[in-house]
Amino acid sequence: MLALLGDYTIQTVAMGAALLGISSGVLGCFAVLRKQSLLGDTLSHAALPGICIGFLVAGSRDIGTILAGxxxxxxxxxxxxxxxTRMSRLKTDAALGIALSVSFAVGVVLLTYIQGGGNASQGGLDSFLFGQAAAILRSDLWIMGAVTAAALALVTLLWKEFKLVSFDPGFATSLGLPVVALEVTMTIMVALAVVVGLQMVGVVLMTAMIVAPAVAARQWTRSLGAMVVLAALFGIVAGVSGAVISATARGLSTGPLIVLAISVIVLVSLLLAPGRGLVWASLRRRRDRRSLAGRQVLSTLYGLAAEHGNQGYPTELGALDAFHGTPTRGTMQRLERRGLVAPVTHEPETTPHWELTPAGLSEARRIDDASRENS
Structure with missing residues (x-):
């Protein structure tokens, strides 16, 4: 592995992927929080006509001109x-869809025009659709690094304003903040992140790098600061992992592998993140169902004891099953382990019977009092 990372080309690709992970992770957080996840998809597809125009202006594959376009x-x-969205009655999703489809159509037309123009320099221009990480040069890293640094500097400088606009734009407006200007700035920053990733993952897959790191980070924390840091970290891990796997597996493209790597991180986060993960949510629902069943059985035992004027009234297990319409043996065993009920014999019957313990009687009384207060 160390020998592999010592390779010049792999180092270049890995550093480019890390820069992509940082920029897309940080800036994607604000797009996700503003419920504009489709924004990354729109901007990445809208970059295609700019790539073509940049090529036409430069007359060659000059990376600076192409990325500027x-x-x-x-x-x-x-x-x-x-x-x-502001001058018409269109919703944001409709406006994003219009901008995406129209701009991508213009880009495809321009790309077709360039490919039919006979310019030998246009070879490989279509690689921007799906990315071509192996073509990245060290000189390209300086451009990617400068774009990433500018984006991070802007986030740092306007952190409080971006945070407020992302969570409560109405309150930001009441404070006199230039909400429209801040939204435009954040959107242009997302466009910067798209520009950084064009060579690495391409126009088509870039939207995943905008959305996925932020989605994964959101599962692990409730703090915006921690979310931004985690998103950048997840982006770096996915980028470097995709680059290394691509180098070790012949014929596999780096861009799709990076997207698959961040998708794995998202899947793990959705399943296992404490508090929000699907596994933890399932366990919590199971625990809540058991707790509810226990309270219902205690209330039933308490009501029967009160009706018979006997706090230690033994109730048959079959009667409890019939009353609740479901088997209650498991619930009774859990309550017994907690010391709230105890099994008893009830001559001459031989079927299982249960009665409340003093602790169970106290707990059942508390549940009954709380139910009366709520009603």
């Missing part, structure tokens, strides 16, 4: 979305 076209698409 992608940023401009992405920003224009984002502004179109804002105008459509």
């Amino acid at each position: 992608a940023l401009v076209s992405g920003a224009v698409a984002a502004l179109v979305v804002l105008v459509l």
Whole structure:
């Protein structure tokens, strides 16, 4: 593994993937919190016409010009979305869908035009659709690093404002903050993240890198600061993992492997994150059902004891089953382990009977009093 990481090409790809993970993880958090997960998809597809225009302007595959074109076209698409949502009755999802489809269609037309133009430099331009990590140069890393650094600096500088706009734009407006300008800034920052990832994962898969790290991080924490840090960390892990796996497995593309790696992280987070994971939620629901069943049985025993004027009235297990319409043996055994009920004999009957213990009587009385107060 150390020898593999010592390879120049793999180092370059891994560093590019790490930069992608940082930028997309941090900036994607604000898109997810603003319920604009489709924004990354729109901006990544809107980058295609900018890539083509950048190539036409430069006349070659100059990465700086191409990425600048992608940023401009992405920003224009984002502004179109804002105008459509604020100046018309269209909802955000409809505006995003319009911007995505129109811009991608324009990009495909321009790409077809370039490919039919006979310019030898256009070879491999379509790799921006799905990414071509192996083509990244060390000089490209400086551009990616500068974009990432600018985005992080802007987040740091406007942290409080971005946080307030993301969670409560109405309150931010009441405080006199320029909400529209801040939203435009955040959207352009997401476009920056898209630009960073174009060479690595391409236009089509870039939306996963905007959404997935933030979604995974959201499962583990309730703090925005921790969420941003975790999202960046998950993005780095996924990026480097995808790059290393691609280097060890011949013929596998880096971009899709990075997306698969972050998808695994999302799946693990959805299942196992404490408090929010599906596994923990299932266990909590099971515990709640058992607790509810226990309270219901205690209330039944208490009611029968009160009706017969005998606090130690023995109740037959079959009667409890019939009353609740479900087997109660497991519930009675759990209550017995807690010291709330005890098995008793009731001559001449031979069937199992149960009675409340002093602790069970006290607990049942508390449940009954709470039920009366709530009603």
